[in-house]
Amino acid sequence: MTQHYQNVRESRLERGRRALAEIDGQAGEKVVASLADIAPDFATYVIEFPFGDIYSRPGLDLRAREIATIAALTAMGNAAPQLKVHIEAGLNVGLSRDEITEIIMQMAVYAGFPAALNGLFAAKEVFAHIHATE
Amino acid sequence: MTQHYQNVRESRLERGRRALAEIDGQAGEKVVASLADIAPDFATYVIEFPFGDIYSRPGLDLRAREIATIAALTAMGNAAPQLKVHIEAGLNVGLSRDEITEIIMQMAVYAGFPAALNGLFAAKEVFAHIHATE
Amino acid sequence: MTQHYQNVRESRLERGRRALAEIDGQAGEKVVASLADIAPDFATYVIEFPFGDIYSRPGLDLRAREIATIAALTAMGNAAPQLKVHIEAGLNVGLSRDEITEIIMQMAVYAGFPAALNGLFAAKEVFAHIHATE
Amino acid sequence: MTQHYQNVRESRLERGRRALAEIDGQAGEKVVASLADIAPDFATYVIEFPFGDIYSRPGLDLRAREIATIAALTAMGNAAPQLKVHIEAGLNVGLSRDEITEIIMQMAVYAGFPAALNGLFAAKEVFAHIHATE
């Protein structure tokens, strides 16, 4: 996998689209599509800032970035749909199922056992869905 | 750095003490000491469960574990003292200042700009303190 | 729309009932009814304090109050049923669909993109439901 | 009900199993079973630390411990499945339905009306389910 998203000739939107496709795959496209009728400009922002700006920065690889995101969304405990998208993204950028499970379990220390339990159940669902569609 | 904390002859408390010393250094010992007069049993739990159980597990290296913790504490936004301890821990286990800054900046996407800003100011304080005592 | 809820002869409960009916409409009555068998006193408190005391105060109009409530519930991210009630309330007191969408989008800045996304999906559901029943 | 969980010959896991069975009953066993295929070690941690360590401590009775847990989970507002388990646990350790309703209502003061409302709806569901299976 190449992570050289920074390309001066490319717009933030183009760069973001490439990053989103590589990281989130179909799950990311689905989120963007679901915004088309209610807030199309927000779909652009979602691609531009998180993916065109942040994930495209060279200072941290995508594996580390997905560890951070899975940890944060598990700990916050109020964003189940996004956590599922990023558990799948974690697999896409090279994290193993066991590593994702370790990250979520660790959140029991910082955000409590309910947050970790709900994170594990989200992972279980994502892993089962991927297994069923493989 | 060796991460072979799992040693069957060792108790959770002994294993946790070794992990805490390696990861958190003096900052960890200070937290434990500050609990001595109010809740000494809690000091034991802090060493046993997070460090003796979780951080000692072989499935994820300490670098990845600190990425997860720094991300979560930044995103939660209500645990500044613990975030500072883990920014220092991140440096102890091999993360660079720039990598820590990247992790915290990324949290703007998931927890908002105020959480990321307050995380960056915590990092600035930790980095300055380390510089001053070197 | 008149907002002269303050009427000295009226009890807090009566004033709250009038405000609740005007602001939340049927959605508010449904919440109150659903409390009848488990916590009828709480139904009274819901009418008295938020509606009889706070929303009836003359210092801020209902449009501004619903902007504040939609923003807060989107940012908190853990109260989807109440957010939907107040998206409908926002329409009742004169906010347009586009204005509500703007408020929710803005929360990406303060509470992160997942909170804003989940708020937009809640709005989409409310708008579709109103369209279907018109 | 005896609360003498502290027994020096017993391991944390054995002590935790006894406490979990008494407090959470079948709901607790169900949670543990659901972790078997994704994170069996986490099932062990759930039994050992919360139940083997914390709930088994002699300094606070189970009734007080469940008041604290129901209050916290209602206030946090992002752990509905765990709140339901502990509403049932509250009944198991001797809290009445009315007392549980009082605890949840009080959370309106500290965490807002939406958190209290969602807590009351969770209680309503648990009470109805118990009634249906009695």
Added chain:
Amino acid sequence: MTQHYQNVRESRLERGRRALAEIDGQAGEKVVASLADIAPDFATYVIEFPFGDIYSRPGLDLRAREIATIAALTAMGNAAPQLKVHIEAGLNVGLSRDEITEIIMQMAVYAGFPAALNGLFAAKEVFAHIHATE
């Protein structure tokens, strides 16, 4: 201590004042006084709803109510001044220092170790202050 706050001839404000004085003592009066210049009506609401309505209800004794409040404020982790007021209130209504410490420690299970640690440090401060002024 008598908890018969419900007195039909008394207004909510009068009943709230009596409850506030008994539960929060001087700390409560200080909060009310500090609102005088910025939001005097809010001082009235603080007395009326939490104390005149909720704490005055007969269905749960003040000891149980303070267990619930200390637990919730520790778990939420973003209201240190109010947590300190209620640790003092807990002592006023008969909780021992050890019981308060147990409640806060238990929150590590539901809200993570940082929330419990910060709660314990708040308790340490309150206990030291009371000792110094005795």
Added chain:
Amino acid sequence: MTQHYQNVRESRLERGRRALAEIDGQAGEKVVASLADIAPDFATYVIEFPFGDIYSRPGLDLRAREIATIAALTAMGNAAPQLKVHIEAGLNVGLSRDEITEIIMQMAVYAGFPAALNGLFAAKEVFAHIHATE
């Protein structure tokens, strides 16, 4: 005050700088300056996305946007420095002190009395500081 920030010849950064200066004044410049040594790119993002993209959108006036932000930051309860900046910004875009106080008081309904109290104390500090420097 003109709010026609959308100017096609202008970059997001230029547009954001103008919006930031008008809305946050010196407080905004201070935040940007404080990032210069630790995360200069983040200073750019803070100007570009919140101010160049969101606050510059024509669909909602600045008065409404600051109502939303003050409400959200009060309700979240974990971003005191940013809340203070936006209380000042609220005054800059035309909200009165009384209106700001109303917005914060209303948050007691959605996020609890501690969040509202801490918001009021933040406002008191900002109002006093402005008075002292006038």
